[in-house]
Amino acid sequence: MKIFKDRVAVxxxxxxxxxxxxxxxxxxxxxxxxxxxxxxxxLDKVKAELEEQGAQVLAMRCDVRHADEVQALADATMxxxxxxxxxxxxxxxxxxxxxxxxxxxxxxxxxxxxLWGVIHGVRIFTNLMLECAKKxxxxxxxxxxxxxxxxxxxxxxxxxxNVSKHAVVSLSETLYQDLQLAxxxxxxxxxxxxxxxxxxxxxxxNRPSDVPMGAVTASQRASQAMSDKAVSSGKVSAAEVAENxxxxxxxxxxYIFSHPAALGNVQERMEDILALRNPSDPYKAAPHIRDMxxxxxxxx
Numbered sequence: 161m162k163i164f165k166d167r168v169a170v171x172x173x174x175x176x177x178x179x180x181x182x183x184x185x186x187x188x189x190x191x192x193x194x195x196x197x198x199x200x201x202x203l204d205k206v207k208a209e210l211e212e213q214g215a216q217v218l219a220m221r222c223d224v225r226h227a228d229e230v231q232a233l234a235d236a237t238m239x240x241x242x243x244x245x246x247x248x249x250x251x252x253x254x255x256x257x258x259x260x261x262x263x264x265x266x267x268x269x270x271x272x273x274x275l276w277g278v279i280h281g282v283r284i285f286t287n288l289m290l291e292c293a294k295k296x297x298x299x300x301x302x303x304x305x306x307x308x309x310x311x312x313x314x315x316x317x318x319x320x321x322n323v324s325k326h327a328v329v330s331l332s333e334t335l336y337q338d339l340q341l342a343x344x345x346x347x348x349x350x351x352x353x354x355x356x357x358x359x360x361x362x363x364x365x366n367r368p369s370d371v372p373m374g375a376v377t378a379s380q381r382a383s384q385a386m387s388d389k390a391v392s393s394g395k396v397s398a399a400e401v402a403e404n405x406x407x408x409x410x411x412x413x414x415y416i417f418s419h420p421a422a423l424g425n426v427q428e429r430m431e432d433i434l435a436l437r438n439p440s441d442p443y444k445a446a447p448h449i450r451d452m453x454x455x456x457x458x459x460x
Contacts, residue, residue, distance in 0.1 A: 161246065161302040161347055161409050165190035168241045170233070172224050172281060173251035175202030177358030178306060178351070181402035182248050187215035189406075194237045194244075196222035197251070198366050216241075223368070224251045224277030225269075227284075234284050243292045245299075246409070249281035250306040250351075253366065256383030258457075259319030266320055269371040274324035275331075278305050282335055286346070293345050301346035302409050305332040309354040309419070312426045315442055317383040317453070336414055347412050353401055354419035355394040382456035386449075 161167075169186045173179040174195030186193050187210050195210075197203040200221050207219040218240045222229045237244055253273045255266045286303065293299040310318055311325035332350035339346050367373060401418045408416045417423065428440050443450035 161300040161412075163300060164246075164406075166192065167245035167300075168192045168194065168237065168243050169246040169248065170194040170196070170237055170244055170285065171248040171250060172196045172222065172233075172277060173248075173306075174219070175199050175206055178353070178356075178398050178402055178405075179248065179250045180206050181398045182250065182405065183210055184399075185402055185406050186246075187213050191246070192216045192241050193218070194233070194241070195219045196224070196233050198223050198368070224249075224280060225272035227280050230277075230280040230284050234288055238288070243296075244285055244289055245292070245301050247281060247285045247289070247301075247303045248306070249278040249303065251277050252306055252308075254318075254387065255320045256317050256387060257319075257377055257380035258317060261377045261379055262320050263374045265371045265374065269367065270320045271324050271327075274321070275327045278328050278331060281305075282331065286335070286339075289346055290344060299345050301344075302348070303335065303346065304349045304351055304405060304409065304416075305335070306351045306353075307332065309352050309417070309422055309426075311350075311352055313422075313429060313442075314439070317379055317386075333414075347409065349405070349408055349414050349416055351401070351405055351416045352418070354396075354417075354422050355390045356396055356398055356401055356418055357392055357394045358398050378457045378459060382453055385456065386453060 169191045171179045171182050171194065174183055175197030179197070183193050183195060183206060193210060193215055195203060195206060195217065198221060203219050203221065207217050210217045218236060220233055220236055222233045224230055251273055253270055255262060255270050282303065289301045293301065305328050307328040308325040310322045311329035314322050329350055332348060336348040339348055396418050405416055432440055
């Protein structure tokens, strides 16, 4: 996808973090923007910010866990703008702790947003984009699914999140191959950020009322503290990641990494698999982190 001006971009999780930054770049490029988020105040704030810059914006509260709400978002997009060219399946939440301590509600919430949100987005918007392509011989489209380096690695105390993001990587790779097989004028990318200062570590602020919070365990408290520190201290900004993502769309680049240096850990994981080795120690370069995490988990 080379041309962005006057094209329509749909962004889930558009009220903050990467979603907001995608929208700001889209506005700068002259795109028409559709923003979806569960946090109404954040959504309203970004909408006002973009409209002050002269952008045409449709903003809708949308819980991507629910297919009917994603379908309503697609219907409203077509009613307002008549086409879809660029889709960011970006909404995401996190939850930590030892994997056996996560409740059914934790699993349903994180997989509902991180995985089912992408499934609904791909299923609904890809078909819609293919219909748009039939009507426009010069149509160009692209889909970006936000996964994570957690989709390439399996850090301890991040089990639910890891599972959701590995699934998004698999879904995205399959989407890319299927679009190639069908010779569709639609590209695909998977975004795998590492620790970037966004609101992901504070996902519980948007935890819905139908997903009850159980008693917080020591491992969950420890995981939350370490996640807060890692995310807040990230040196690569969400704005930089968004800029790199648009460059990748132009270049038809599938894998997008915020921290390419972390790919050494991915290589080690692949080598473990090929050599039939047990998974490598994720803390071997920084054993003090493992010791700190263990100490926090044992604290009463």
